[in-house]
Amino acid sequence: MGLMEKCFGFSWGVHPADHKRPAADAPVRVMPMPERLFVPLAQHLGAPALPAVLAGQKVKKGERIANPQGAVSAAIHAPAAGVVTAIGEIPAPHPSGLPVLAVTIEVDGEEACDGADGGPPPCDDPFALDPAEIGRRVAQAGVVGMGGAAFPSALKLSSSKKAGVETLIINGGECEPYLSCDDRLMRDEAPAIVDGIRIMLHATGAREALVGIERNKPEAIAAMREAARAHGDVTIRPIPVRYPMGSEKQLALTLTGREIPAGRLPADAGVVVHNVGTAKAVSEAIRHGRPLISRLVTVNGGAARAPGNILAPVGALVADVLAFAGGLKEEPARLIMGGLMMGMSLPHARVPLVKGTSGILALSAAEVDDRAPDPCIRCASCARACPMGLLPLEMARHIAADDFAGAAGRGLKDCIACGCCAYVCPSRIPLVQYFAHARGRLAAEERARLRLDATRKMAQAKSARLAAEAREKAEAAARRKAERAAAAAKAKAAAEAEAAASEEARALVDA
Amino acid sequence: MNPIAYQAGRTYASPHAHGGGKGARAMFFVQLALAPATLFGFWLYGWPAFFLWLVTILSALFFEFTCLRLMGNKTPGRVLCDGSALLTGWLLAMTLPPWAPWWIGFIGAFIAIVIGKQVFGGLGQNVFNPAMAARVALLISFPLQLTTWVAPLPLAAPPSPGWLESLHIALGQAAPPDAMTSASLLGYARSELARGADLLQAFAAGQAAPRISWLGVRAGSLGESSAPLLALGGLFLLASGVIRWHAPAGMLAGVLVPAFIAHAAAPGAYLDAQAHLLSGALLLGAFFIATDYVTTPITGAGRFIFGLGAGIMTWIIRSLGGYPEGVAFAILFMNALTPLIDRCTRPRVFGRTRAGEALEAGASSGESA
Ligand code: SF4
Numbered sequence: 070m071g072l073m074e075k076c077f078g079f080s081w082g083v084h085p086a087d088h089k090r091p092a093a094d095a096p097v098r099v100m101p102m103p104e105r106l107f108v109p110l111a112q113h114l115g116a117p118a119l120p121a122v123l124a125g126q127k128v129k130k131g132e133r134i135a136n137p138q139g140a141v142s143a144a145i146h147a148p149a150a151g152v153v154t155a156i157g158e159i160p161a162p163h164p165s166g167l168p169v170l171a172v173t174i175e176v177d178g179e180e181a182c183d184g185a186d187g188g189p190p191p192c193d194d195p196f197a198l199d200p201a202e203i204g205r206r207v208a209q210a211g212v213v214g215m216g217g218a219a220f221p222s223a224l225k226l227s228s229s230k231k232a233g234v235e236t237l238i239i240n241g242g243e244c245e246p247y248l249s250c251d252d253r254l255m256r257d258e259a260p261a262i263v264d265g266i267r268i269m270l271h272a273t274g275a276r277e278a279l280v281g282i283e284r285n286k287p288e289a290i291a292a293m294r295e296a297a298r299a300h301g302d303v304t305i306r307p308i309p310v311r312y313p314m315g316s317e318k319q320l321a322l323t324l325t326g327r328e329i330p331a332g333r334l335p336a337d338a339g340v341v342v343h344n345v346g347t348a349k350a351v352s353e354a355i356r357h358g359r360p361l362i363s364r365l366v367t368v369n370g371g372a373a374r375a376p377g378n379i380l381a382p383v384g385a386l387v388a389d390v391l392a393f394a395g396g397l398k399e400e401p402a403r404l405i406m407g408g409l410m411m412g413m414s415l416p417h418a419r420v421p422l423v424k425g426t427s428g429i430l431a432l433s434a435a436e437v438d439d440r441a442p443d444p445c446i447r448c449a450s451c452a453r454a455c456p457m458g459l460l461p462l463e464m465a466r467h468i469a470a471d472d473f474a475g476a477a478g479r480g481l482k483d484c485i486a487c488g489c490c491a492y493v494c495p496s497r498i499p500l501v502q503y504f505a506h507a508r509g510r511l512a513a514e515e516r517a518r519l520r521l522d523a524t525r526k527m528a529q530a531k532s533a534r535l536a537a538e539a540r541e542k543a544e545a546a547a548r549r550k551a552e553r554a555a556a557a558a559k560a561k562a563a564a565e566a567e568a569a570a571s572e573e574a575r576a577l578v579d580a
Numbered sequence: 581m582n583p584i585a586y587q588a589g590r591t592y593a594s595p596h597a598h599g600g601g602k603g604a605r606a607m608f609f610v611q612l613a614l615a616p617a618t619l620f621g622f623w624l625y626g627w628p629a630f631f632l633w634l635v636t637i638l639s640a641l642f643f644e645f646t647c648l649r650l651m652g653n654k655t656p657g658r659v660l661c662d663g664s665a666l667l668t669g670w671l672l673a674m675t676l677p678p679w680a681p682w683w684i685g686f687i688g689a690f691i692a693i694v695i696g697k698q699v700f701g702g703l704g705q706n707v708f709n710p711a712m713a714a715r716v717a718l719l720i721s722f723p724l725q726l727t728t729w730v731a732p733l734p735l736a737a738p739p740s741p742g743w744l745e746s747l748h749i750a751l752g753q754a755a756p757p758d759a760m761t762s763a764s765l766l767g768y769a770r771s772e773l774a775r776g777a778d779l780l781q782a783f784a785a786g787q788a789a790p791r792i793s794w795l796g797v798r799a800g801s802l803g804e805s806s807a808p809l810l811a812l813g814g815l816f817l818l819a820s821g822v823i824r825w826h827a828p829a830g831m832l833a834g835v836l837v838p839a840f841i842a843h844a845a846a847p848g849a850y851l852d853a854q855a856h857l858l859s860g861a862l863l864l865g866a867f868f869i870a871t872d873y874v875t876t877p878i879t880g881a882g883r884f885i886f887g888l889g890a891g892i893m894t895w896i897i898r899s900l901g902g903y904p905e906g907v908a909f910a911i912l913f914m915n916a917l918t919p920l921i922d923r924c925t926r927p928r929v930f931g932r933t934r935a936g937e938a939l940e941a942g943a944s945s946g947e948s949a
């Protein structure tokens with residue numbers, strides 16, 4: 070950072086209290102299979118998977134129950150053995166309340182062996198595999214990014230290979246308060262994570278891997294250092310504690326000094342970012358042929374009786390996970406899926422866990438603060454906190470005046486919805502909500518515009534067609550007229566000729 | 581509690597936590613920072629100053645309350661608690677001549693709160709600093725009352741007016757006795773220059789000339805006299821993070837650098853930097869007015885430019901203009917330029933050039949943590 074930027078620039082980010090301990094220090098508890106699992110078909114970015122089973126069908130643990138559909142999608146596997154009882158809509162973990170499609174499995178407890186049907190074959194020496202084959206197997210195992218965005222990992226691997234990415238960045242930042250599942254995973258499974266990282270290095274052709282871990286996780290740093298000691302291409306890099314350090318762009322900048330250009334992929338800056346959980350899932354998939362059917366999730370918050378990390382099957386209801394984790398001390402003021410800063414608030418606990426769920430937070434009334442907003446006093450705290458260098462107050466001003474295009478012109482596209490601005494705003498203006506609202510309206514406008522364009526094109530095509538038809542008709546009529554005229558002329562000529570002939574004949578007769 | 585029974589009334593937007601900052605806290609800190617210099621003003625100018633201060637603040641609260649009521653605000657009390665009307669009244673009182681009659685404070689508060697703030701839409705919407713707008717309007721409307729200064733008369737000193745007498749002065753029933761009126765340094769310099777006198781000789785000449793006082797024992801506005809106490813308040817605000825250094829530094833530089841150069845070139849025609857620093861509203865303006873959130877630019881660079889502009893304008897008005905003091909005019913002038921400064925000093929967006937274009941793929945910005 071230049072001197073000018075230091076003096077006049079912004080010290081991005083915020084430092085919320087992390088609330089990670091004691092949950093982070095408690096050993097992982099393994100949740101037993103609940104009676105019923107609800108496995109959503111859209112757990113990843115992109116198109117939902119296409120169900121490959123029928124209601125009433127028996128499935129084995131790890132069996133593939135849905136296939137990827139379209140270019141960006143991921144396979145889904147049965148987290149437990151049982152019977153598919155329904156494929157239909159269930160309440161979604163989404164504030165809109167719109168239901169999502171899910172496969173409901175009645176668990177019957179019969180445990181099938183690992184790697185049944187759906188998963189890739191186990192492999193002892195992944196480094197002998199062709200990089201493309203690794204990508205195929207990762208896709209077969211249904212691995213997606215486990216940091217939250219849930220982008221299909223196989224696609225990221227193959228596109229990085231194509232783009233010639235040099236540096237693989239592994240996100241162990243876990244900058245969100247309350248969450249500690251990545252921390253726990255690094256402490257307990259460092260060798261598997263490092264193995265996964267090395268497999269990904271092989272698959273992408275990247276030169277080196279940098280693992281960024283925030284300094285507030287000394288145990289994880291030590292465990293990962295130990296595991297990576299024998300591998301020169303994997304470097305553990307402790308990074309400052311600052312939210313949103315775990316955001317792709319900020320992490321890449323901090324670790325490599327490279328700035329990912331606006332609107333481009335990290336690969337355009339020669340890097341690719343994967344989460345530590347993803348690295349572990351890749352190792353599991355390639356070495357043991359295990360599909361991604363369970364994950365570590367942090368249960369935390371003032372209303373949770375026994376905060377800690379739970380190894381839970383995908384598709385388990387939030388209510389079941391909470392109950393296993395010790396239940397609730399009190400009615401939570403808010404129930405959140407994901408992190409404190411970017412997670413979404415749930416209307417109820419009857420929604421299933423998905424591959425990207427890193428935490429379930431039951432916040433007590435003392436932890437939330439629902440004071441009504443005051444007017445903006447232009448204090449610029451939001452602008453100083455914004456990691457993207459935006460001016461949230463300006464965007465909000467345009468949005469408040471229903472000028473969504475104006476907000477878009479002032480950086481709405483660059484906003485990563487990290488929530489730093491709303492976190493620091495002394496007037497408690499719900500800035501992120503403003504931005505989400507504006508994005509929704511802009512998307513609706515865009516759809517309307519596309520529709521209008523389509524209608525206009527159709528109308529144009531129709532009038533062109535009609536004009537062409539009319540022209541053809543007119544031409545045909547003219548042609549017919551001309552033909553008729555010609556025929557008449559011919560007939561006349563014939564008649565005249567005939568008359569002449571008969572005249573001649575008469576003359577001959579006369580003669 | 582059984583988790584399955586959980587049913588939220590509604591869902592909430594992220595983030596689900598707040599840093600805990602409050603606008604009222606900043607206002608409170610500013611008032612705290614103003615207190616020493618204000619108390620010093622009371623001590624220096626006696627009870628009339630206190631009465632004027634009280635009237636101005638109460639009037640500001642009264643007008644704020646009335647406006648909110650008239651506009652149908654259901655909880656005017658809650659808004660009053662944000663402390664901004666109180667602060668506006670306080671700042672205005674700081675800039676008034678300490679023995680001005682009560683109605684100066686009352687009218688000033690009306691101009692500041694009603695015309696300067698509520699007409700624009702209330703807190704956060706005003707373009708001009710309300711206290712400065714009121715101060716300028718008063719100066720133009722009531723030039724006599726706004727330029728009648730009294731010699732410093734510490735409270736305990738014998739000629740200082742007593743309680744009752746002070747009340748008369750504050751109520752405007754008694755004018756300050758002639759023996760007590762005094763010229764401010766800037767006013768003296770201006771009138772001497774207007775006479776065509778040389779400043780060096782004018783200040784060298786006898787008793788009549790006001791002296792520079794580092795402690796602030798001088799004729800001047802209610803709360804502008806004590807440079808050390810104002811600076812102390814400013815440093816406190818800087819240390820507590822309520823204000824940032826850009827605007828004060830810019831403003832001080834904007835006045836002192838030209839003053840130094842001009843005085844060095846023509847000492848007879850221009851006051852020196854020290855006189856500028858210790859006179860008028862410069863320190864109050866730099867630390868308390870140019871740092872107002874609402875009416876100044878957002879970014880550090882913008883605030884520096886704002887301060888610099890206000891400082892240079894102040895020096896120009898003081899040295900070349902028709903008025904002896906220029907801080908209020910300069911601030912209002914820069915307030916008007918604030919949207920423009922904001923537009924020119926937007927921060928660089930991540931992944932984009934300063935012009936807003938996406939960075940080249942593969943290019944490294946060279947920045948590293
Ligand atoms: S939510 Fe958007 S505008 Fe607010 S701080 Fe984060 S990136 Fe900046």
Ligand code: SF4
Pocket residue numbers: 444445446447448449450451452461462465490493494495496497498
């Ligand atoms: S932090 Fe809040 S009050 Fe301050 S400028 Fe931003 S939006 Fe306005």
